[in-house]
Amino acid sequence: MAENDPKETKQLTGEKTNVGLVERAKDTAMSLKDRALEEAKDYKDPQQTQVWKSIFRVSHERSDPRNRSLAILSNVFLHLHPAKINRDAVRYQYTWGMGGITFYLFIVLTFTGVLLMFYYHPSKVVAFRDILLMEHDVPFGKLLRNMHRWAAHLMVITTWLHMFRVVLTGSYKKPREFNWCVGVVLLVLTLLLSFTGYLLPDDQLGFWAVTVGTNMARATPMLGNEGPFGAQLGLTPYNDVRFGLLGGSIVDANALLRAYIWHCIGIPLVASIFMAVHFWRIRKDGGISGPAPVMLESEMKVLKKKK
Amino acid sequence: MSAIVEQSPQATSRRNRWIGLVVVLVLLALFAYSVQDWHQIWTIVSAPDNVPIVAMLFLVPFFTWLGIKQARANDKLIVDLEGDKDLAKTHHRKAEPWRPGWAKELHVWPYLVRIEFLAAVIVTVILYVWSITLNAPLEEPANPNLTMNPSKAPWYFLGLQEMLVYFDPWIAGVVMPSIIMIGLMVFPYVDSNPLGNGYYTIRQRRFAVNMFGWGFLMWILLIFIGTFIRGPGWIWFWPGETWDHNTVVFDRNRDLHEIVAGIPGLGLLQTNWVAKMIFGAIIVGGFYIIGGIFFHWLMKRGKFRPRYLISPREFLAWARNSDPFEEKLLANTSMLQYMTFQFFAISVLLAMPVKLFLRLVFTIKYVWVTPWFNI
Numbered sequence: 001m002a003e004n005d006p007k008e009t010k011q012l013t014g015e016k017t018n019v020g021l022v023e024r025a026k027d028t029a030m031s032l033k034d035r036a037l038e039e040a041k042d043y044k045d046p047q048q049t050q051v052w053k054s055i056f057r058v059s060h061e062r063s064d065p066r067n068r069s070l071a072i073l074s075n076v077f078l079h080l081h082p083a084k085i086n087r088d089a090v091r092y093q094y095t096w097g098m099g100g101i102t103f104y105l106f107i108v109l110t111f112t113g114v115l116l117m118f119y120y121h122p123s124k125v126v127a128f129r130d131i132l133l134m135e136h137d138v139p140f141g142k143l144l145r146n147m148h149r150w151a152a153h154l155m156v157i158t159t160w161l162h163m164f165r166v167v168l169t170g171s172y173k174k175p176r177e178f179n180w181c182v183g184v185v186l187l188v189l190t191l192l193l194s195f196t197g198y199l200l201p202d203d204q205l206g207f208w209a210v211t212v213g214t215n216m217a218r219a220t221p222m223l224g225n226e227g228p229f230g231a232q233l234g235l236t237p238y239n240d241v242r243f244g245l246l247g248g249s250i251v252d253a254n255a256l257l258r259a260y261i262w263h264c265i266g267i268p269l270v271a272s273i274f275m276a277v278h279f280w281r282i283r284k285d286g287g288i289s290g291p292a293p294v295m296l297e298s299e300m301k302v303l304k305k306k307k
Numbered sequence: 308m309s310a311i312v313e314q315s316p317q318a319t320s321r322r323n324r325w326i327g328l329v330v331v332l333v334l335l336a337l338f339a340y341s342v343q344d345w346h347q348i349w350t351i352v353s354a355p356d357n358v359p360i361v362a363m364l365f366l367v368p369f370f371t372w373l374g375i376k377q378a379r380a381n382d383k384l385i386v387d388l389e390g391d392k393d394l395a396k397t398h399h400r401k402a403e404p405w406r407p408g409w410a411k412e413l414h415v416w417p418y419l420v421r422i423e424f425l426a427a428v429i430v431t432v433i434l435y436v437w438s439i440t441l442n443a444p445l446e447e448p449a450n451p452n453l454t455m456n457p458s459k460a461p462w463y464f465l466g467l468q469e470m471l472v473y474f475d476p477w478i479a480g481v482v483m484p485s486i487i488m489i490g491l492m493v494f495p496y497v498d499s500n501p502l503g504n505g506y507y508t509i510r511q512r513r514f515a516v517n518m519f520g521w522g523f524l525m526w527i528l529l530i531f532i533g534t535f536i537r538g539p540g541w542i543w544f545w546p547g548e549t550w551d552h553n554t555v556v557f558d559r560n561r562d563l564h565e566i567v568a569g570i571p572g573l574g575l576l577q578t579n580w581v582a583k584m585i586f587g588a589i590i591v592g593g594f595y596i597i598g599g600i601f602f603h604w605l606m607k608r609g610k611f612r613p614r615y616l617i618s619p620r621e622f623l624a625w626a627r628n629s630d631p632f633e634e635k636l637l638a639n640t641s642m643l644q645y646m647t648f649q650f651f652a653i654s655v656l657l658a659m660p661v662k663l664f665l666r667l668v669f670t671i672k673y674v675w676v677t678p679w680f681n682i
Contacts (some may be wrong), residue, residue: 028491071416084412088403128448146438153359167519168374170503177495184491207449208458216480227477247635292505
């Protein structure tokens with residue numbers, strides 16, 4: 001073994017093999033690094049990546065007007081808009097933005113409402129305590145409840161101002177008559193949403209407000225036991241429309257549950273359907289009404305003949 | 308020279324603005340002088356759930372002003388174009404500026420989307436500030452044995468609750484709201500005026516705008532009364548009066564037929580229910596006829612100027628002569644449109660204030676008493 005070639009010795013101890021492995025690994029690593037660097041150049045522009053392109057199908061190259069249109073048309077959240085609008089319609093002096101703000105408030109209310117639902121039981125035993133818990137123990141619970149309530153009030157205000165604007169601009173006129181009617185239904189639903197929510201804290205304020213409100217239902221003609229022709233139709237406090245609304249003859253546990261279900265599921269569902277129709281019809285009726293060019297009184301007769 | 312300056316419309320409008328400001332200040336000073344209980348006012352105004360209606364007292368006038376401002380600009384343009392046929396043919400017909408090189412349309416991305424985004428951010432900021440500074444009310448746990456006094460509906464329903472004073476519950480709570488909602492829905496179908504579609508104008512839609520404005524104002528007014536004036540026992544307390552729980556009001560609250568029964572020969576109205584019913588039917592029928600004539604007269608009037616109030620001659624001229632443009636609009640209206648409008652206008656826009664007036668000033672409860680219903 002003494003004549004052993006140093007090379008062999010090295011081979012035997014595996015020294016040479018080791019050097020070869022390290023070198024090879026180094027080579028591989030170097031080439032991998034080069035490749036990674038090469039490929040990373042492609043990621044420098046995130047908009048060129050496969051992930052980006054799969055999410056946003058349109059190039060955001062602003063100078064191309066076609067891209068600007070596609071940005072709207074190929075986005076599910078934005079496609080309610082037309083690609084282009086009347087240049088004067090972006091002046092918020094005309095619309096006051098009230099319809100859009102109302103919709104935004106509906107979204108805010110849905111969001112805060114869902115969060116509130118995590119902490120609230122619609123049961124007479126714990127409902128009030130849940131509110132106390134929310135205000136004192138839940139992180140940001142008070143802020144959440146405040147925001148839900150004030151957004152609800154604000155939504156009533158913006159709905160009214162939206163209607164007011166539509167009247168002042170005559171936007172309910174042909175061909176938008178039907179959409180105005182849908183809007184009136186949405187107003188009623190907004191008020192009902194707010195009203196059903198009023199009972200849920202189960203405090204004196206909500207209890208008596210709902211008592212006063214539902215007492216009127218007692219007097220509904222032909223549907224309430226105290227209304228005209230109610231007694232003749234055999235209505236009592238136990239089978240009239242108020243009983244149906246409250247699930248009982250007094251505002252109690254069933255009324256709380258019913259208000260909760262109407263508030264969180266029933267009315268929002270119906271309102272969403274009407275909203276879908278409302279927005280759809282805006283587009284189908286020719287988009288936003290104005291600001292349109294003024295018509296003159298002297299041209300009015302011509303218009304009537306055209307009919 | 309000063310006479311000439313005063314004649315110019317700008318100077319007049321400036322003078323009117325000053326007069327308006329002085330009148331408002333004097334009224335405010337009188338109100339402040341008459342207040343007996345500032346603490347009571349603060350209690351009502353600062354109640355968290357009343358904040359929205361306090362905000363409405365500022366928001367409604369502001370947006371009314373914003374609308375009228377644009378209506379005036381358009382009305383001026385309309386007058387100019389009516390006077391100049393050649394200009395009418397070439398003009399772009401908007402009060403907004405426009406130049407030939409400008410595109411008529413803009414891309415929604417980004418010109419509209421950015422405004423929507425900004426609006427959402429602003430509303431969110433407002434909501435955060437509002438929610439951080441003001442807590443949602445939470446009273447004692449619900450207790451059916453302890454009646455709240457006054458026990459009030461949420462502010463947006465206080466108009467309905469206030470109506471309970473003037474009408475029986477089935478009218479105030481069921482019939483009136485239904486009529487108002489149906490009335491709102493038929494509004495586009497009875498307004499036969501093709502002008503003013505998509506732009507602010509008062510000149511071309513004087514009657515329609517005023518009718519809606521009147522209804523909106525009345526609604527806000529009822530809510531205002533319900534919020535600020537009705538205290539314990541739903542008793543009328545002027546702003547500034549203390550809400551005294553022990554106040555007793557001696558309302559006579561008679562029915563109309565009881566007052567009339569005092570006239571010799573009409574004593575039958577006191578005892579006979581058929582007579583009462585016929586009397587009431589005649590009164591209500593007469594009200595609808597007079598109301599119909601009133602609206603028919605009103606819808607043909609031209610522009611009312613404040614100075615008519617101090618000049619009887621000018622007022623009579625305004626009241627007698629109908630406006631040719633309004634006549635033309637009326638001729639455009641079908642019988643069905645006309646009758647539908649009259650029904651809703653008399654039943655809501657006229658009946659509501661008349662009943663309010665009868666009840667508050669003359670303490671008359673019902674005008675039509677029958678065994679089945681009272682109005």
